[in-house]
Amino acid sequence: MELVEKILNGDIASAARLITMIENNREDAARIIKKIFYHTGNAYIIGVTGSPGVGKSSLVSDMINVFRKRGDTVGVIAVDSSSPFSGGALLGDRIRMQDHEVDPEGVFMRSMATRGNLGGLSSATRDVCYVMDAMGRDVIIIETVGVGQVELDIVNMAYTSIVVIAPGMGDSIQAIKAGIMEIGDIFVINKADHEGVDAALSDMEYMLHIGADKKEWHPEIFKTVATENKGIVELVEGIDKHRKYLEDNGLKSKKFYSMEQLIDLIKKRIEKRILDNKLGKDNIKKHINSILKKEIDPYTVADMILDDAGL
Amino acid sequence: MTVDNKIRVLVSKIGLDGHDKGAMLIASILRDAGMEVIYTGLRRTPTQCVNTALQEDVDVIGLSILSGSHLTLVLKVIELMKAKGVDDKKLIVGGVIPDEDIPKLKDMGVDAVFTQSSTYLEMIDYIKKATGKEDAST
Numbered sequence: 001m002e003l004v005e006k007i008l009n010g011d012i013a014s015a016a017r018l019i020t021m022i023e024n025n026r027e028d029a030a031r032i033i034k035k036i037f038y039h040t041g042n043a044y045i046i047g048v049t050g051s052p053g054v055g056k057s058s059l060v061s062d063m064i065n066v067f068r069k070r071g072d073t074v075g076v077i078a079v080d081s082s083s084p085f086s087g088g089a090l091l092g093d094r095i096r097m098q099d100h101e102v103d104p105e106g107v108f109m110r111s112m113a114t115r116g117n118l119g120g121l122s123s124a125t126r127d128v129c130y131v132m133d134a135m136g137r138d139v140i141i142i143e144t145v146g147v148g149q150v151e152l153d154i155v156n157m158a159y160t161s162i163v164v165i166a167p168g169m170g171d172s173i174q175a176i177k178a179g180i181m182e183i184g185d186i187f188v189i190n191k192a193d194h195e196g197v198d199a200a201l202s203d204m205e206y207m208l209h210i211g212a213d214k215k216e217w218h219p220e221i222f223k224t225v226a227t228e229n230k231g232i233v234e235l236v237e238g239i240d241k242h243r244k245y246l247e248d249n250g251l252k253s254k255k256f257y258s259m260e261q262l263i264d265l266i267k268k269r270i271e272k273r274i275l276d277n278k279l280g281k282d283n284i285k286k287h288i289n290s291i292l293k294k295e296i297d298p299y300t301v302a303d304m305i306l307d308d309a310g311l
Numbered sequence: 312m313t314v315d316n317k318i319r320v321l322v323s324k325i326g327l328d329g330h331d332k333g334a335m336l337i338a339s340i341l342r343d344a345g346m347e348v349i350y351t352g353l354r355r356t357p358t359q360c361v362n363t364a365l366q367e368d369v370d371v372i373g374l375s376i377l378s379g380s381h382l383t384l385v386l387k388v389i390e391l392m393k394a395k396g397v398d399d400k401k402l403i404v405g406g407v408i409p410d411e412d413i414p415k416l417k418d419m420g421v422d423a424v425f426t427q428s429s430t431y432l433e434m435i436d437y438i439k440k441a442t443g444k445e446d447a448s449t
């Protein structure tokens with residue numbers, strides 16, 4: 001199969017096209033993923049999450065500089081929400097990636113919209129990771145706006161999850177509310193040139209201290225100024241340290257595939273097989289009509305459909 | 312979820328002039344029309360634009376140019392699109408373009424030009440028709 005070979009050779013155009021097929025939820029994408037899966041597992045996946053505007057993309061861009069200097073190739077997946085009204089999306093994370101757009105062999109970035117398809121998004125992101133991994137990218141960075149469950153799912157597929165906050169505006173409290181504190185392996189207080197850094201730092205130290213005895217890994221906190229490239233080398237050293245911790249304890253290979261991921265995929269495949277292939281929109285509409293006329297109840301319809309599918 | 316074809320558009324500002332209000336407005340309008348817009352912001356070079364179009368696998372490359380050097384910049388973009396094999400994507404140009412330059416741009420290979428006298432609806436319609444993708448906001 002030609003496309004598979006091209007991707008394994010790192011061909012950007014082929015990878016870009018496959019990613020579109022994944023995003024469009026096409027069955028031929030699944031056929032190719034089945035083949036390239038056997039060539040994955042070499043990339044180190046890093047998740048970067050945090051509230052809008054805290055400086056995630058700026059940090060990612062700075063981190064890429066460090067990775068590129070050591071000769072690592074990088075893949076970036078930047079996830080932003082689709083508008084629930086129009087279904088469109090404004091994907092602006094590239095604004096900060098200017099320097100890397102002249103280095104396509106070294107940095108391959110893809111912007112993804114959530115497409116309101118919440119169940120499918122984390123498995124689509126996972127598939128895009130496979131593509132970049134199979135292309136031979138050494139490091140993959142996933143940027144998401146850390147608010148919803150889906151974003152948390154995505155960050156969970158990373159080996160090292162970085163939670164970014166900025167001082168002031170009660171941002172650290174926000175982070176705690178969203179349950180984001182539990183998922184961070186590393187915490188970054190960016191915009192350390194702003195006032196309130198010390199307050200943010202002590203808030204964060206306090207929060208981390210509370211959960212500390214439950215955990216083997218004690219997250220480190222870094223202060224950065226992404227716009228001035230400050231604290232970035234230290235941050236990447238922190239990532240290396242966490243990576244070594246995972247590897248030394250045999251945790252990295254376990255993190256590569258989790259039960260949640262398989263369950264996620266099974267749900268997606270059921271949806272595809274039954275709703276798309278077998279049932280189709282017209283049939284669903286017929287059932288809805290019967291339900292509206294109270295000829296039948298929704299549970300019976302759902303069970304009937306599953307029975308028909310042999311489940 | 313069923314197969315879900317979204318129109319993906321790159322909106323990029325090439326040239327050296329300093330503000331991107333117009334490009335940003337167009338990006339929002341296309342988003343509101345149901346498209347996925349990859350917005351790169353200011354001062355992109357033709358090389359950056361074409362590399363981005365390739366990686367993002369957009370259907371349409373939309374260039375906003377106010378600097379007056381549109382002819383040279385666009386020519387460079389078209390050469391790179393050919394070199395990188397992405398000349399199947401639609402190329403549209405918007406901004407301050409003198410009328411006499413519109414045919415020149417089209418001769419170079421630009422698919423459509425939108426000036427200040429065009430309406431946003433014209434642009435949206437053009438993109439939907441040219442890409443042959445339905446507006447997926449069903």
Ligand SMILES: Nc1nc2c(ncn2[C@@H]2O[C@H](COP(=O)(O)OP(=O)(O)OP(=O)(O)O)[C@@H](O)[C@H]2O)c(=O)[nH]1
Nearest residue numbers: 051052053054055056057058190191192225226227
């Ligand atoms: N003063 C200061 N500004 C910063 C710093 N880091 C980023 N910024 C600015 O903060 C703004 C947002 O930066 P981004 O990197 O786009 O933030 P983001 O978190 O990726 O934003 P979204 O993707 O929209 O959620 C930009 O104007 C940056 O220049 C910093 O360390 N200090």
Ligand SMILES: [Mg+2]
Nearest residue numbers: 056057092093
């Ligand atoms: Mg960002």
